Amino acid sequence: MKDIEIPRFVKWAGGKQQLMKQFEPFFPKKFKRYFEPFVGSGAVAFYIIQKFHPTEVFLSDTNEELINAFHVVKTDVEKLIILLKKHKSEHLADSKTYYYRIRKQNPAELPALERAARFIYLNRTCFNGLYRVNAKGQFNVPIGSYKNPDIVQDDKLRKISKLLQNVTLQVMPFEKILDLAKDGDFIYFDPPYYPLKKGNNFTTYTKDNFLEKEHMLLAEVFKKLSQKGCLCMESNSDTTFIHELYSDFNRRVVRARRMINCDASGRGEVNELVITNY
Known part of the structure; x- marks a missing residue:
């Protein structure tokens, strides 16, 4: 069987693009609808859509x-590509000045199209592909040292746009999934991981950090969805805390290569936990 191409338009810490062959045995063989409350780069969602063709797909995140x-990739991809080409031209002319001028913009004051182009431009040119914000919610990653960053990616964007056409997209906290998911639905959780050691986690995708209490709430949501007859799968760190939270469920260890981390010691191959209720 031909390998499924998994396109992505953003770099994202914890992205699952390289793990699909390891994940394949863990996916349920049959389900109705697909939910992913921590969509990130969308790698798992794009694989699921092409492999299983769910009747409905709901992708959400708090970011x-x-x-x-x-949304913009889905609804206005050609205009987005034009704007990204302009960003690339300006970046190549004077990368440092242009990067910090764009970073300084308040995205909330921009129209959706310009806001999306800014987000993708910064993601493709910032240091190590990090997405990090401060307590005020302001993106604060410095410029990366790329000579010719891949900013436009027009073919990938067009493919992703097609994959998103029948997808529902929402800004939503993960616990709201309890109001939407039903018996027979498949939910994949890929939260910011519980840290392997104190201070080594990377959870600043939004100004609201994902800490121990959030992991405990997620475990409760996982249990409640299981009681509703939903098929649940989660990725998390291979730590005693996570093993204890999910002691009633199936847990398997996979090896993952991590390239995006604030701390260089957090890159390379690490153990990750795959949790399922089936």
Whole structure:
């Protein structure tokens, strides 16, 4: 069987593009609708859509910038490509000056199209592909040292746009999934991971950090969805805390290569946990 191409238009910490062959045995063989409350780069969703053809797909995240970018890729991809080409031209002319001028913009004051182009431009040119915000919600990653960053990616964007045509996109906290998912639905959770060691986690995708209490709430949501007859799968860190939270469920360890991390020691191959209720 031909390998499924998994396109992505953003770099994202914890992206699952390289893990699909390891994940394949863990996906349920049959389900109705697909939900992903921490969509990130969308790698798993794009694989699921092409492999299983769910009747409905719901992708969400609390990161407004990310979901807006998904919306624009879905609805206005050609105009987005034009704007990204302009960003690339300006960046190549004077990368440092241009990068910090664009970073300084307030995205909330921009129209959706310009906001999405800004988000993608910064994501493709910032240091190590990080998406990090400060307590005020302002993107604060410095420029990366790329000579010719891949800013436009027009073919990938067009493919992703087609994959998103029948997808529902929402800015939504993960616990709201309890109001939407029903018996027979498949939900994949890919939260910001519980840290392997204190201070080594990377959870600043939004100004609201994902801490221990959020992981405990997620475990409760996982249990409640299981009681509703939903098929649930989660990726998280291979730590005692996570093993204890999900002690009633199936847990398997996979090896993952991590390239995006604030700390260089957090890159390279690490163990990750795959949790399922089936």
